[in-house]
Amino acid sequence: xxxxxxxxxxxxxxxxxxxxxxxxxxxxxxxxxxxxxxxxxxxxxxxxxxxxxxxxxxxxxxxxxxxxxxxxxxxxxxxxxxxxxxxxxxxxxxxxxxxxxxxxxxxxxxxxxxxxxxxxxxxxxxxxxxxxxxxxxxxxxxxxxxxxxxx
Amino acid sequence: xxxxxxxxxxxxxxxxxxxxxxxxxxxxxxxxxxxxxxxxxxxxxxxxxxxxxxxxxxxxxxxxxxxxxxxxxxxxxxxxxxxxxxxxxxxxxxxxxxxxxxxxxxxxxxxxxxxxxxxxxxxxxxxxxxxxxxxxxxx
Numbered sequence: 001x002x003x004x005x006x007x008x009x010x011x012x013x014x015x016x017x018x019x020x021x022x023x024x025x026x027x028x029x030x031x032x033x034x035x036x037x038x039x040x041x042x043x044x045x046x047x048x049x050x051x052x053x054x055x056x057x058x059x060x061x062x063x064x065x066x067x068x069x070x071x072x073x074x075x076x077x078x079x080x081x082x083x084x085x086x087x088x089x090x091x092x093x094x095x096x097x098x099x100x101x102x103x104x105x106x107x108x109x110x111x112x113x114x115x116x117x118x119x120x121x122x123x124x125x126x127x128x129x130x131x132x133x134x135x136x137x138x139x140x141x142x143x144x145x146x147x148x149x150x151x
Numbered sequence: 152x153x154x155x156x157x158x159x160x161x162x163x164x165x166x167x168x169x170x171x172x173x174x175x176x177x178x179x180x181x182x183x184x185x186x187x188x189x190x191x192x193x194x195x196x197x198x199x200x201x202x203x204x205x206x207x208x209x210x211x212x213x214x215x216x217x218x219x220x221x222x223x224x225x226x227x228x229x230x231x232x233x234x235x236x237x238x239x240x241x242x243x244x245x246x247x248x249x250x251x252x253x254x255x256x257x258x259x260x261x262x263x264x265x266x267x268x269x270x271x272x273x274x275x276x277x278x279x280x281x282x283x284x285x286x287x288x289x290x
Contacts, residue, residue, distance in 0.1 A: 001164050001165055002163070002164065003161075003162070003163035003164075003165060004161075004162050004163075005159060005160070005161045005162075005250075006159065006160045006161075007157065007158070007159050007221065007250055007252055008157070008158045008159075008160075009155070009156070009157045009158075009221060009252075009278070009280075010154075010155070010156050011153070011154070011155035011156070011191065011280065012153055012154055012155075013153045013155060013188070013189055013190065013191045013280065014191060017191065017193070020221060020278065022223055022250045024248050024249050024250055025248070026249075027229070027246065029232070029244065029246060030229060030230045030232065030246065030270075031229060032229050035165075036165065037165070038163065038165045038166065040166060041170060041172070067241075067244065068244070069244065069246060070243060071243075071249075073159070073161055073172070075174055085184065086177075086179045086183070086184045087179075087182045087183055087184050091256075094240065094242065095240070107237050107238060107240035107242075107262075108256065108258045108262070109237060109242065109253060109254075109255065109256075110253050110254035110255050110256050111181070111217065111254060111256040112254055113179065113181075113217060113254065115176045115177075116176045116178075116254055117157070117159060117174055117176055117252075118252060118253045118254055119159060119161075119250075119251060119252050119253075120235075120242060120243060120251045120252075120253050121235060121242065121243025121244050121245055121249065121251055122242070122243045123241050123242070123243050123244075124243075125241075128240075128241075129241075146161075146170075146172075148163070148165070
């Protein structure tokens with residue numbers, strides 16, 4: 001059972017750039033054995049600027065192995081009705097809920113603008129490894145996401 | 152307008168019905184719908200085990216912007232990996248052959264993307280698409 005992800009990046013910023021294309025097979029830490037656990041594909045509607053837990057590691061039905069192999073894919077699909085504003089974002093970070101700004105318990109990673117996607121590794125550690133989301137405005141935004149992890 | 156697109160195809164047979172996701176985004180400057188990122192940095196390094204370094208520095212001109220970052224652990228030994236951190240906080244591990252793609256707003260000048268190599272000398276490829284960064288002054 002395999003999970004693969006292929007990224008393709010094209011750009012005309014610099015004429016000498018010939019693009020990036022890379023495929024990875026998601027494996028368990030330090031091995032060639034395939035990752036076997038997933039949350040399945042999910043979506044979350046956000047209609048306020050409150051910081052929310054998008055993924056709580058301790059709440060997953062199968063506990064993640066700490067500091068092993070885990071990946072998350074998240075996409076901001078706009079309002080979920082086909083309307084995507086690329087100037088509006090949801091801040092994505094890791095850490096404990098309610099920790100404002102960048103503190104020892106929270107690190108903002110990025111602003112995920114309308115239509116943008118991200119795929120990053122995770123520690124899977126309870127609390128400090130939880131995925132947080134905070135919308136810029138109270139307009140409806142829908143995030144789609146899936147976590148693949150090692151138990 | 153410069154145009155940078157990032158696409159991903161994700162497939163998995165972990166569920167009883169196979170999952171396949173394909174999507175693409177055009178990378179815009181922060182807060183815009185029509186002005187694309189227009190600058191980029193790209194590199195390839197080798198990092199010895201136990202060494203922690205800034206891979207991409209957050210600079211004043213890049214703070215709060217819509218930077219997009221690609222990092223790949225190009226090592227081939229499956230036991231090799233690098234820990235990815237932002238401002239010292241662990242994000243996760245990239246094992247040999249793994250890549251990541253993230254929007255990186257560099258929320259302050261300390262929010263550097265850092266890497267710590269484990270097991271052996273890891274080979275790391277990276278690219279940052281951005282709308283400007285503060286250049287080093289002449290020595």
